[in-house]
Amino acid sequence: MRNLFRTARKLALVLLFPLGVMAAEPVVNEVRIVNLKRFAGMALNVFYVSGMPAFLGVAGQSLSIRQVQTDPVRLAIDANGEVVIPARIVPRSGFSVFNNMVLVVTKVGAPPVFMKNADGSRPPDPRMPQTAIASLPAQHFQFDRMAVVGATRFPLISNTGTSQPLVLDAARDLNW
DSSP states (O other): OHHHHHHHHHHHHHHHHHHHHHHTOOEEOOEEEEOOGGGTTSEEEEEEEEEEEEEEEETTEEEEEEEEOSOOEEEEOOTTSOEEEOOEEOOOBTTBOOOEEEEEEEOTTOOOOOOOOTTSOOOOBTTBOHHHHHTOOGGGGOOSEEEEEETTTTTOEESSSOSOOEEEEHHHHSOO
């Protein structure tokens, strides 16, 4: 009887373990970006990525992206030069965990933007198979501005989603 109880307890742990893992998905809280007046009427594309510091020193790119974790969000920058990025759950993908938010400014009618590393590699993106990304034309990798916000630099991530929304000043915090 004792062995039966132990077996049942182990089985319950095995079955319930995935529920605990899913509950721990990181929540990126709401982020408000101000002082974007020079980009009013343009679009802000927000990428949630897993990456590490870039090895090649390329102006404007300080990150080597391993993987885009979720579909990017495209938001309009209003006439006051402000944009609010809504809170979002960023799922884990294997060993890749969200650790950077990449902000890219494009024209409103521009084609969808994809990430490209300084060495020319194109990281996996959930919107398209890797073979299709490799054959995309150059216009899908063009943008007006790019900034990387590291998850450790700002208190963006919480497992409960209860921390305060973050306000970034584009000139001060993003060097725009």
